[in-house]
Amino acid sequence: MLYSTPGVNRHDRRLTEESGPQAWLAEWSGQLQSRRRFLLQLAGGSLAALFPWTGSAAPAPDEAARWRVLDAVQRHLFPSEPKAPGAQEIKALEYLKFILANDPDKTEDRRFILRGAGWLEDMAHRLDRSSFLKPDESGRERVLREIEKSEAGSNWLSTILLYLIEALLADPAYGGNPDGVGWRWLAHIPGFPHPPPGKRYMELRRK
Amino acid sequence: MTNFDVCVIGSGAGAGPVAYTLAQQGRAVVVLEKGPWFTEADFYKDELACCRHSVYTPRLKNEQHVIEELGDDGTWLATPTSESGWSFWNGNCVGGSSNFMSGFFHRMKPVDFRLLSEFGPIKGANIVDWPIGYQDLEPYYDRVEKIVGVSGRLEPHRNIEPRSSPDFPYPPTAEHPVSGWIDAACGQLGYHALKVPRAILSQPANGRRSCEYSGYCGSFGCSSGAKGSARAALLDRAVASGHCQVRPHAKVHKLISNAKGRVVAAEYFDRAGQRRRVTAKVFVVACQAIETARLLLASTGPRFPRGLANNHGQVGRNLVFSAGGAGGGDLVYGELSAARAAELRAMGPFVNRALDDWYVIDDPALPGGRAKGGIVEFLFAHPNPIARADGAQRGQTSLVWGKPLKRLLEGRFH
Ligand SMILES: Cc1cc2nc3c(=O)[nH]c(=O)nc-3n(C[C@H](O)[C@H](O)[C@H](O)COP(=O)(O)OP(=O)(O)OC[C@H]3O[C@@H](n4cnc5c(N)ncnc54)[C@H](O)[C@@H]3O)c2cc1C
Ligand code: SF4
Numbered sequence: 311m312l313y314s315t316p317g318v319n320r321h322d323r324r325l326t327e328e329s330g331p332q333a334w335l336a337e338w339s340g341q342l343q344s345r346r347r348f349l350l351q352l353a354g355g356s357l358a359a360l361f362p363w364t365g366s367a368a369p370a371p372d373e374a375a376r377w378r379v380l381d382a383v384q385r386h387l388f389p390s391e392p393k394a395p396g397a398q399e400i401k402a403l404e405y406l407k408f409i410l411a412n413d414p415d416k417t418e419d420r421r422f423i424l425r426g427a428g429w430l431e432d433m434a435h436r437l438d439r440s441s442f443l444k445p446d447e448s449g450r451e452r453v454l455r456e457i458e459k460s461e462a463g464s465n466w467l468s469t470i471l472l473y474l475i476e477a478l479l480a481d482p483a484y485g486g487n488p489d490g491v492g493w494r495w496l497a498h499i500p501g502f503p504h505p506p507p508g509k510r511y512m513e514l515r516r517k
Numbered sequence: 518m519t520n521f522d523v524c525v526i527g528s529g530a531g532a533g534p535v536a537y538t539l540a541q542q543g544r545a546v547v548v549l550e551k552g553p554w555f556t557e558a559d560f561y562k563d564e565l566a567c568c569r570h571s572v573y574t575p576r577l578k579n580e581q582h583v584i585e586e587l588g589d590d591g592t593w594l595a596t597p598t599s600e601s602g603w604s605f606w607n608g609n610c611v612g613g614s615s616n617f618m619s620g621f622f623h624r625m626k627p628v629d630f631r632l633l634s635e636f637g638p639i640k641g642a643n644i645v646d647w648p649i650g651y652q653d654l655e656p657y658y659d660r661v662e663k664i665v666g667v668s669g670r671l672e673p674h675r676n677i678e679p680r681s682s683p684d685f686p687y688p689p690t691a692e693h694p695v696s697g698w699i700d701a702a703c704g705q706l707g708y709h710a711l712k713v714p715r716a717i718l719s720q721p722a723n724g725r726r727s728c729e730y731s732g733y734c735g736s737f738g739c740s741s742g743a744k745g746s747a748r749a750a751l752l753d754r755a756v757a758s759g760h761c762q763v764r765p766h767a768k769v770h771k772l773i774s775n776a777k778g779r780v781v782a783a784e785y786f787d788r789a790g791q792r793r794r795v796t797a798k799v800f801v802v803a804c805q806a807i808e809t810a811r812l813l814l815a816s817t818g819p820r821f822p823r824g825l826a827n828n829h830g831q832v833g834r835n836l837v838f839s840a841g842g843a844g845g846g847d848l849v850y851g852e853l854s855a856a857r858a859a860e861l862r863a864m865g866p867f868v869n870r871a872l873d874d875w876y877v878i879d880d881p882a883l884p885g886g887r888a889k890g891g892i893v894e895f896l897f898a899h900p901n902p903i904a905r906a907d908g909a910q911r912g913q914t915s916l917v918w919g920k921p922l923k924r925l926l927e928g929r930f931h
Binding site for chain 1: 554565569572731864903906907911916927931
């Protein structure tokens with residue numbers, strides 16, 4: 311009940327010319343965040359404990375290595391196809407990096423995402439005795455489905471997926487969706503005018 | 518500290534007409550608005566800014582409300598919005614929520630002022646008739662339509678309310694081809710499709726441009742000035758008169774009243790967190806329903822131990838909602854002729870159709886045989902693409918990704 315308004319269910323919400331309280335749209339990210347906070351509480355406030363990480367299977371990857379893992383995860387979750395753009399074409403990694411670096415509200419997301427990448431590497435080493443970067447598509451699928459079984463892992467994957475969808479469909483000003491490639495794929499007609507640098511959401515907040 | 522004739526707190530749809538009218542009459546007016554002052558040059562069709570991040574509203578972690586909900590077991594459950602993510606802010610910047618409205622501009626009808634005498638009491642509710650009637654407000658509706666700039670065409674209609682002007686001041690906004698389909702269908706069904714007036718300029722006026730038909734109107738700020746927000750239509754002109762100043766980032770936290778019970782000052786925090794004061798002869802509180810009540814309740818004084826105007830304990834009670842529901846269906850391109858499909862794809866013009874055939878419902882099955890109904894508006898789904906796509910990744914039992922996710926997305930958009 312907490313996330314719904316009487317008489318207006320999730321599906322109906324799409325049917326209004328105005329999007330209503332913005333929380334309806336931010337609903338899923340709101341739930342993800344609060345679920346994560348809850349998990350954090352259970353884990354005694356430590357992100358490290360959120361991921362059941364033995365840390366023993368392989369040396370902890372540095373930040374550059376974590377970004378490489380994230381790149382591979384994004385490409386697996388959103389593969390390139392001849393007629394449909396994938397993570398690479400929509401510049402999903404650039405989008406993610408831009409948002410995490412420029413929105414001060416996302417420091418927690420940044421830590422969570424990078425931490426999760428390290429944890430995923432550890433899981434890959436335990437399951438396959440190799441980095442997540444090594445195995446083929448079915449091997450990666452197996453590792454990701456394995457981490458999805460834990461609540462933290464599924465939360466982490468949901469977060470990555472949400473950023474992928476944003477990279478696909480947000481304005482190119484944020485680093486993803488170059489030349490509107492995501493909009494074109496889905497035959498979506500964007501509105502005008504587009505936000506120029508200096509007028510992006512994190513910049514408008516300083517007004 | 519400056520002294521003003523009038524201090525208006527809040528700058529939205531309630532505040533705008535007051536500030537405008539008094540400034541036009543030469544009174545010294547100050548408007549205190551807690552949010553920033555965005556202009557046409559700050560509004561873009563950016564889903565992240567309008568709808569996915571707190572840009573026009575405070576961050577919930579900084580300024581939360583607490584929502585109490587009745588649980589299935591009959592107990593009340595209180596959850597701060599910082600935890601639920603369920604925002605009760607609508608637009609906190611100069612012009613308030615009216616910056617983001619869709620501009621559907623219906624008047625109330627005479628029957629709305631007499632709900633008790635027309636429809637009888639409702640058990641558990643303390644419904645009363647208004648102390649004024651429609652005819653008392655009609656001249657003001659008329660002025661608002663002219664000054665704010667309402668576009669439409671008045672057509673004879675079953676439920677039409679009495680009007681002193683023969684038509685709206687501006688011709689209707691451009692209409693979507695689907696409006697014609699609705700007219701035809703309603704004609705066949707014996708319903709009376711009504712042309713919806715919009716507070717959107719169909720022609721340039723008063724330094725505001727005409728609508729640009731972006732297709733992204735409700736929930737978005739307007740970059741042309743066509744949308745009749747309190748800011749574009751009223752406050753900009755009030756400021757231009759030289760008699761009104763607007764102070765953004767001025768969050769009023771208390772109204773100071775004296776021993777006689779008169780409000781003498783408003784105290785606010787500016788952007789730097791400095792406490793400041795404004796004195797005036799008259800104060801107008803127009804912070805929207807919830808925040809107006811909050812400010813009054815927080816403003817205790819020698820004559821108002823329970824908050825301003827609250828000696829009868831009524832402030833913050835008797836909230837009246839305009840309740841709504843939504844239903845919908847899909848028009849499937851594959852089932853339409855090529856010509857109709859092409860019409861449907863048009864993006865930008867407004868549907869502008871509604872039904873008020875059930876404004877009052879006469880039905881013997883109802884208690885008393887009669888009930889207050891409302892208006893049925895026809896709308897397209899909101900075009901925001903991230904909102905449309907989001908959710909495809911959540912399957913019944915597990916997350917969906919890879920090619921299956923991409924096929925689902927294609928299904929949602931085509
Ligand atoms: C997306 C959307 C679409 C809408 N579409 C329509 C429509 O089509 N037709 C229609 O008729 N209505 C529509 N509405 C509703 C309409 O916009 C509101 O009913 C109207 O703006 C309310 O006016 P108000 O003055 O009470 O509040 P607001 O316009 O919200 O203004 C209140 C202002 O007070 C400020 N404030 C609050 N507290 C303080 C404080 N302590 N100190 C200083 N300032 C303060 C706020 O920041 C805000 O700017 C829509 C609303 C939204 C959000
Ligand atoms: S230009 Fe027209 S469609 Fe666009 S926001 Fe303004 S009023 Fe709405």
